[in-house]
Amino acid sequence: MADKTDTMLYLDGVSVSFDGFRALNGLSIIVYPAEMLAIIGPNGAGKTTMMDIITGKTRPDDGEVLFDGRTDLTQLDEAAIANLGIGRKFQKPTVFENQTVWDNLELALKKPRNVLATLFYAMDASDRARLDEILETVRLTARKNDLAADLSHGQKQWLEIGMLLAQDPKLLLVDEPVAGMTDSETVETAKLLKDIARTRSVVVVEHDMSFVRDLDTRVMCLAEGSVLAEGSLDQVSANPKVIESYLGR
Amino acid sequence: MRFRPLQLLMLALALACGLLATAPSRAQDGGADIGALVRAMGEASLRELQAIVSDLAATGDPSVTPSLEALAAGNLYVNDETGAVVIMQRNRMYDPVSEEEIAPVGDTDLSRIRVNNSLRRDIGTALGGLTLMSPNTATRMSAARSMLAARSPDNLPLLEEAIAEETDDAVRRMMNAARAVTILGMPDASLEEKRAAIPVVAQSAGREAATILNAALSTAPEELRPSIEASIAGIERDRAVWGAAQNVWFGISLGSVLLLAAIGLAITFGVMGVINMAHGEMVMLGAYTTFVVQEVIRQSAPGLFDYSLAIALPLAFLVTALVGICIERGVIRLLYGRPLETLLATWGISLILQQAVRSIFGPTNKMVSNPSWMSGAFELGGLTITWSRLWIVVFAIVVFVALLLVLKRTALGLQMRAVTQNRRMASAMGIRTPFVDAMTFGLGSGIAGLAGVALSQIDNVSPNLGQGYIIDSFMVVVFGGVGNLWGTLVGAMTLGIANKFLEPYAGAVLAKILILVLIILFIQRRPRGLFALKGRAVEQ
Amino acid sequence: MITQAILRALDKKAIWLVGILLVIAIAIPAGNLLIPPGQPFHVPAYIVTLFGKYLCYAILALALDLVWGYCGILSLGHGAFFALGGYAMGMYLMRQIGDRGVYANPTLPDFMVFLNWRELPWYWQGFDQFWFAMIMVVLVPGILAFVFGFLAFRSRVTGVYLSIMTQAMTFALLLAFFRNDMGFGGNNGLTDFKEILGFPIQAASTRSALFAATAVTLALSVIVCSMIVNSKLGKVMAAIRDAESRTRFLGYRVEYVKLFAFTVSAIMAGIAGALYVPQVGIINPGEFEPANSIEVVIWTAVGGRGTIVGPIIGAVLVNMGKSYFTGALPDLWLFALGGLFIFVTIFLPKGIVGTFAQWWRQARGPRRDNTTPRDTGASADRPLVAADPQPKPAE
Known part of the structure; x- marks a missing residue:
């Protein structure tokens, strides 16, 4: 494969099994800086497991996982990986329901995470400005003092994207960001992600093919834990194997 | 007192007889001789008694046994007036040779024939020889x-x-x-x-x-020493082996008790994800059921006493399973998805059950007896094995195997395993999870009731019975992991045996503390126990 | 920076609470010492001691609330920290007896003379100094909580498992302190205290001073707790309570946050125990009973976890009930307590204060509060959205 040092994310021959079930089978993926990769694939293809491995939730049985061309992610835990600059949005939106939108973003804001620093943290004007800006981007300004639990499903998705922005990561892993969104919201989300991908690396997992088309980027199809096809959306969707296992005839 | 000269004469005669009787050929001939010797004891001094005892022993006649035994026990008396020697036991008099009861003769004075320790030893030896x-x-x-x-x-x-x-x-x-x-x-x-x-x-x-x-x-002597020392070393070696075996046996026995107490807890925890703090009280209820059954039998059908446990077992299972189902339907169902609150609510239930039993039966220990086939002990090589412990081990194995079969072979078992592994999926497949929950809770509580029947045989039956086992049961579940009965078995046996091996070195209390510390360290390596379920479904 | 944090801690509710506690700290001793018996506002001595005891319990309940209500860690072993603090204070008070004990030994406490001990064990050294004992009141529970928490939180023991382990911890200590050769008086514990800092322990003025000290300590605990829960750390704690693994993916070291809360809470519990012992005059291994620790949980639950004032109210109310029941209807107390456990968990999950606050909010229109769990479904143990973002099996 290509030279590791130029990559933002480098997975080579990653395999993992749960009680004999092989969720990933020699998976290899490369993402370059400021590049977006869209991943499609049927249920059980291993998309979420791949994200679990990158973010340190699951340890691979075999294979190499490098961040920024040098950091071995398999040796780190979730918090350390998050602090390296990898942000993750979950398939099912997970925000802190009992806290306000503002507090959710404050928690995500890139600041020292250790105990004493958080105990004595006081928000300054620039932090406030940054959060206001993010609220504007994710269109939640009007609801900043509402509990996250009171948001609609789509708004929770936006809030979680906002939290990703507040984290200021180098690599974003975005799992099904547009589930539960209206068509116009979906279009907006695609724009936002493309915008983000100008400066950062983004990996998007999505089933919505029109959304993937809007992203207009490199597409990879996973099936049974390994890469089935790779290329532009047109190339991938023309691939007979992809049609067979995912898109259907 | 008038008979004194006569008695002295008798004594002299008896002594003469005694001297003759020390010859190797033992006289087998005579009630008369024995009667005379026994009578002579009435006025003999200690030294003379010693001679008479050895003479009596030398007769080899079993009929001297009662008088010698009575003499050693201090039950042999002489009638001060008649000089007759009698055995006095519980205010009744017996003839020392024929052992027939004699009617009391007025209010005559009886004096005890005194013996000392050396004489008692002689009597013991003499009796040994006779018997x-x-x-x-x-x-x-x-x-x-x-x-x-x-x-x-x-x-x-x-x-x-x-x-x-x-x-x-x-x-x-x-x-x-x-x-x-x-x-x-x-x-x-x-x-x-x-x-x-x-x-x-x-x-x-x-x-x-x-x-x-x-x-x-x-x-x-010098020449014998090496061989004696070698024998002693051999005995010590044997004893160490048997000691270890005894520890293993005690450990298995404790492990079986823990298994019985913990297995119901493990399945409810596995299936429902809740810890039933009232589990110990289910054990206690099972023990009290046994007590009630025995009381009823004692009063109405004493002949059935040996069957009391067989009657108590199904009853205890039913009683505790019913109580368990009521608790599940009445309280736990309302707290679904809130395991910590469930823990608190079941603790409340345990307080109520304890106080209820205390109010009904009183706070003191109740007598639960062992049926005849459970009392006593036997020796196996160098092991002493009590029947009650042995039966509890057997019982634990039977319960374990039965539960294994229920889980593997019945529809309910299949549903329980499905819910354990993935509640949502099981529910989506059409399994009525509330029904499974209630049945699981009933089954778990019922097994606790069975454990109570078993524990009533080896422990005090009191309202606090359950509290003594609950923390150990938790430790078994934490150590063994949930979702797999084998984990509970291995957990219970490991903890039981480890406890009994530590006890001789550290003492019972310290052993328990050590075990708790070891478990805390153990869950560092395996936070979900020995036999944890794997995969993403369990990491909630 | 620190002053800013303290100022933030003193929101309106906290100022009121601290103010009330300070008034109580002055009023009750004054009512006992200055107003002669027979006057309408005289406070009898037994009331001073009784409420002093309740306030110690309130500190303990507040300590538990910090970990349970705000961080989702249900500790069933907080009684152990309380008792350890109590033993540290008890050891100081024992050494103060000096040669006035039954055996009149100038250094060895009576029970050691009775057990034929020749000299003071090393761990009793230094306890004749008040300052040393006070350091131990903080250090011993703190270090135990730190070590236990470090092991438990690092290996991600959570939920019911953690609760059981904390219960096992206090149970192990119970067994240990029952042993005579531990050197803490075995079954009988430490008692027959004579004086504290040179003041006779039974004197009305000493008791009043102890009461005032307890009320002031409770006020300080309120300030410390509100400082923590109103800081960003408090938000992180609530995040951990509601969605632990999500918090981890944001880059927070969940285990250290929990460890901090657990240790601070244990220290508070230890201080509460240290104030408790001179007022009740005895400390024995019974304080380690797992049942005691669970009772603390119910005080907190009754008052309202996830609030500052709730545990204080809960501790005082439940213990007043206990004092009444155990005096008037001793057989019914366990029924009442057991019923309380069931009632509160099912019908009053937010406790008195939480439920009241909810009515208040509804009456005054929508207002937001980020500390109390929203409703029963989103209780501290399981948020509406599963903490695990992927509850399905491998997809």
Whole structure:
């Protein structure tokens, strides 16, 4: 494969099994800086497991996982990986329901995470400005003092994207960001992600093919834990194997 | 007092007879002689008594036994007026030779015939010699045992004679041991005899062998020492092995109790994800059910007493399973998805159940008896095994296997396993999870009730019975992991055996503390126990 | 920075609470010492001691609330920290007895003379100094909580498992302190205290001073707790309570946050125990009973977890009930307590204060509060959205 040092994310021959079930089978993926990769694939293809491995939730049985061309992610835990600059949005939106939108973003804001620093943290004007800006981007300004639990499903998705922005990561892993969104919201989300991908690396997992088309980027199809096809959306969707296992005839 | 001269004459006669009777051929001839000797005891001094005892023993007649036993026990009296010797027991008088009851003769004065310790020892030996020839095997066995303890050279001829005539192997082994021990202790026995005696002692003198050999070591001639020391070392080795085996047995026994107490907890925790703090009270209810069953039987059908446990088992299961289902339907169902609140609510239930039992039955311990087939103990090699413990081990195995079958072979078991692994998926497949929850809780509680029946046989039945086991049961579940009965089995046995092995070194309390610390360290490596479910579904 | 944090801690509710506590700290001793018996506002001595005891319990309940209500860690072993603090204070008070004990030994406490001990064990050294004992009141529970929490939180023992382990911890200590050769008086514990800092322990003025000290300590605990829960750390704690693994993916070291809360809470519990012992005059291994620790949980639950004032109210109310029941209807107390456990968990999950606050909010229109769990479904143990973002099996 290509030279590791130029990559933002480098997975080579990653395999993992749960009680004999092989969720990933020699998976290899490369993402370059400021590049977006869209991943499609049927249920059980291993998309979420791949994200679990990158973010340190699951340890691979075999294979190499490098961040920024040098950091071995398999040796780190979730918090350390998050602090390296990898942000993750979950398939099912997970925000802190009992806290306000503002507090959710404050928690995500890139600041020292250790105990004493958080105990004595006081928000300054620039932090406030940054959060206001993010609220504007994710269109939640009007609801900043509402509990996250009171948001609609789509708004929770936006809030979680906002939290990703507040984290200021180098690599974003975005799992099904547009589930539960209206068509116009979906279009907006695609724009936002493309915008983000100008400066950062983004990996998007999505089933919505029109959304993937809007992203207009490199597409990879996973099936049974390994890469089935790779290329532009047109190339991938023309691939007979992809049609067979995912898109259907 | 008028009869005094006559009595003295009798005594002189008796003594003369006694001297004659020390000849090797033992007189087998006569009630009359015995009667006279016994009567002579009435006025004899201690020294004279000693002679009479040895004379009586020398008759070899079993009919002297009652009088000798009574003499040793201080039950032999002399009538101050008539000079007659009688046995007094619980205010009744018996003839010392015929053992027939005699009517009390007015308010005459009776004086106890006094004995001292050395005389008592003589009597013991004499009785031992007499009973060595008894037709009853058990009597001969106990006689041989007392000879083993007495180690008196005087017994040697008797023993040898008895060994020659003995037909029972076990008794002969004991007699041989007694003979060997006696020889070992005799200063005038030959070296060869002693050398031959050492292995006999080592093999058949039971637990005292090492003590006997050690005592012999101090007086033994130089040439014998190595062989005695080797025998002692062998005994110590054996004893260490048996000691370890005994610890393993105690551990298995404790492990079975823990298994019974924890297994219901493990399945409810596995299926429902809740910890039932009232589980210990289910055990307690099972024990009280046993108590009630026994009380009813005692009052209405005492003949059925040996079957009381067989009756109590299904009843205890039903009672506790019903209580369990009520708790599940009434409380736990309302707290679904809030495991910590469930823990608190079930703690509240446990307080109520404890106080309810205390109010009904009182706070004191209740007597629950062992049926005859559960009392007593037997020896297996160097192990002492009580029947109650053995039956509890067997019972635990039966319950374990039955539960295994329920889980593997029945529809409910299949549903329970499905819910354990993935509740949502099981629910989506059409399994009525509330029904499974209630049944699981009923089953878990019912097994706790069975555990209560078993525990009533070895522990005090009091309202606090359950509290004593609950934390240990939790530890078994934490250690063994949930979702797999084998985990509970391995967990219970490991903790039981580890506990019993630590106890001799650290003491019971420290052993328990050590176990708790070890578990805390253990969950560092395996936070979900030995047999944890794997995969993403469980990491909630 | 620190002053800013303290100022933030003193929101309106906290100022009121601290103010009330300070008034109580002055009023009750004054009512006992200055107003002669027979006057309408005289406070009898037994009331001073009784309420002093309740306030110690309130500190303990507040400590538990910090970990349970705000961080989702249900500790069933907080009684152990309380008792350890109590033993540290008890050891100081024992050494103060000096040669006035039954055996009149100037250094050895009576029970050691009775057990034929020749000299003071090393761990009793230094306890004749008040300052040393006070350091131990903080250090011993703190270090135990730190070590236990470090092991438990690092290996991600959570939920019911953690609760059981904390219960096992206090149970192990119970067994240990029952042993005579531990050197803490075994079954009987430490008692027959004579004086504290040179003042006779039974004197009305000493008791009043102890009461005032307890009320002031409770006020300080309120300030410390509100400082923590109103800081960003408090938000992180709530995030951990509601969605632990999500918090981890944001880059927070969940285990250290929990460890901090657990240790601070244990220290508070230890201080509460240290104030408790001179007022009740005895400390024995019974304080380690797992049942005691669970009772603390119910005080907190009754008052309202996830609030500052709730545990204080809960501790005082439940213990007043206990004092009444155990005096008047002793057989019914366990029924009442058991019923309370069930009632509160099912019908009053937010406790008195939480439920009241909810009515208040509804009456005054929508207002937001980020500390109390929203409703029963989103309780501290399981948020509406599963903490695990992927509850399905491998997809």
